Amino acid sequence: MDEQEDQTEQERAAELAREAHLTMDLCLRIGEMLLSSGAGAADVTATMRSVADHFGLRAAEVDVTFTALSMSFQRSPDDVPVLMMRHVQQRDIDYEDLTAVDHLVRDVLTDQADLYLARSRMATIVSLGHAFPRWAVTIAWAVMAAAVGVFLGGGVVVSAVAAVAAALIDRVQMALARRRLPFFYLQVAGGAIATLIAAAVAASPIDVDPSLVVTANIIMLLAGIGLMGAVQDALTGFYLTSSARLIEAMMATAGIIAGVALGISVANGVGLELGTLVPGQLGREYSDLPTILVGAAVSAAAFSVASYAPRRAVLPIAVITALAALIGQLVSLNGFGRVAAAGASAFFIGLVAYAAAGRVRVPPLVVAVPAIVPFLPGLSIYRGLTWLADGGYLISQGILALMTAISVAIALASGVILGEYVAQPLKREARRLESRLSGPRLVGPYRAMTRAERKALRKVRDGLSGR
Template sequence: MDQIEQPEAAAEWARGGAREVAAAQAREEAEQRAHEEAERAREVHLTMDLCLRIGEMLLSSGAGAADVTATMRSVGDHLGLRGAEVDVTFTALSMSFQRSADEVPTLLVRHVQQRDIDYEDLTAVDHLVRDVLTDHVDLWTARTRMATIVSLGHAFPRWAVTIAWAVMAAAVGVFLGGGAVVSAVAAVAAVLIDRVQLLMSRRRLPFFYLQVAGGAIATLLAAAVAATPIEVDPSLVVTANIILLLAGIGLMGAVQDALTGFYLTSGARLIEAMMSTAGIIAGVGFGISIADGLGVPLGQLVPGKLGSISDLPAVLGGAAVSAAAFSVACYAPRRAVVPVALTTAAAALVSQVLTVGGFGRAAAAGAAAFFIGLVAYAVAGRVKVPPLVVAVPAIVPFLPGLSIYRGLTFLAEGGTVVSQGILALMTAISVAIALASGVILGEYLAQPVKREARRLENRLAGPRLVGPFRAMTRAERRAFKRSEQRPGD
């Protein structure tokens, strides 16, 4: 009996050992699967966080909601989050991803904390996106570079931005036909406005009050100069600084969002633009009241007044310098400043030719914007910046801010000038739509034209004085076509 039971016990012990081994292996496999699942969930979370940070930087710098959505989706698709849902509004960005129908989706939301236009960071983020889409960097390197972009300072010191605003105000004075005195007073007012607004922004005051302070400073300085023997037109001084205050308002982005179907973001940006303009009107009115109380009357302050200027080089030079100074004030890369100035001068020439030819203001502005959009894509590719960095500063001299200011002022006065205010606002709306639609149409046409020109260049590659000295091989041409078809490239 003992000899019979002994083999059975040994077999039972062996089966027990095998079960323990199998159970241990199952535990190890379960732990491995759980670890892999946690790693995949962590990678999904980090990828979504990177996309949201990129979108926040683009949206805060004035990019359209459609561009932000397309960029986030391109980065997400390339890093493995295919089919992710992206939602962009004026104040928040959200991104959700569900790997399968039976899994709970992951949702991340990021709020836009500030809206400072920063073209240096925008350019760095644009280069980062291109490196991600071309597999030059992976997720971990991209996150490190994104953190570096956010934490680093600027190439321009802050006092250089103040000087840039002063140069812009002086150039706008020339553009309006105000002469040397108006340009000098406008430059001094711009310096005071920038320093006061910087101090107020550090106290976390809303942007409306910053605009009130800017309008009041411009009006009071114009009154102070008018009280001296110096001959100056206060209306032109105030007008030049109003353009300065309106330059950073995202009116074109609001119209672009409306044209691309993002009506919620477009409405929010329009309300922000109207509130900023209302702050300027309140500041100018406050300055007039103080000047009258001090016994320094300004006389009839004409909103949006233009001087008598007939010198075309002065108009083109004023537009070019004002756009270049605005790009410097927004920390655009140095290599983009001169191309921005040249593009703006050419667009101003187009606008002046159409104006002389009898076309209306909206038609002239639309043609200039179309030219800017058509050229900005190629210029931006040459200087390696996003087209937004070229297009927005070039649009600044053509913004309908003066019409908005004039219309709201007339509406506030009431009486017989209400109809003039309504007409001015309708003109401003038509000009804004013409500017935004012209730039977008120019961009749409410029992209396929550049692709066709690149293909033609590849076919005609032969004896050349500069550039590649051999034509692309068939394998290289197939790889090039695949790179062109990548999302967001």
């Protein structure tokens, strides 16, 4: 009898170890998908802990860095701790997969999916394609560049040229990415293509400002470098991940500057007179309010399509972005600076993103990030680094532009997070969960089940099992 009991205990221990291993693997795969799609480290940590806690790993420890995820669990002081790690290999923003994973996590936490069903659904999410074909993404980038040209006041010609350049940049970058070139070289290629196309058009009879063409494509190249995620990680205490994301953003911007310089050299070498490019030049029609609102709305919607956001979220993103741009313009007209205007716009986006995301069944991150794109200080970063590279009397202007960019980025990230904090209806149990998990969050569960809800759910499970 003792031998049978020992064998039963060993089998039970082996089954518990197997389930713990499968749970940790599922949590790491969920975290990898969230982190690679631009979610903040606090959101990733909170979501992984929620899933692990739900499946019984209540003492699991989660560590998130920029390129790696680790998770450890020790069931009792007498057991050997288990450590699992997973490296983040791919960093393409994919809001379709992000939304699917978010829905999976909600189903897990409401007991609509057990461990094995969750693992099966996770494998399906990773292996399936997208609702949008790849050529639609190229068109979306072209539309975004054209909208940015309108936003900058460049007119129809600038928008058309910028759209053609954006489509070519996207196809070239996709070909280079398939050959596993680092992202820096993809940015170099993008900057060079934008400059060469601007030079070719400037040498033709077409009347166009090449600086505006290059600026429109630069904003397109800077849209997805994760500057807001870096500031969000800094605000939530993940300084190592924040520093890594900031370095990535600076390297991406440096790649664009190197590409523009390469394009200028090639243009001069083949006899194309490009003239002097003004970093971040704006058109004469920039102060036109309807132009700003339409350009901001279309560019945000196009970026959401290029990031594979669900179709149902595209229109709300455009409307929210237009209203946020209007608020920013009103704040500016009342004598406040650019930082205050960016903060007000971001606060509005964070405030309404929670409600809008709930109605279209997507994480607030899918709404907030595209809506923030027209306000990102990528142009200021480009100006600052360009002026610092030129040296001389422009160094002081470069430092000032970089400080402005940092201030705007902090205002945007803090404004969105503050808006989410005000918007999310936190009950007592949810407040306790948020205090442990660095809330509020842009991805993952927003509230914990109450005691009454857990009791009712337990009764349903007991009834189904015939107890």
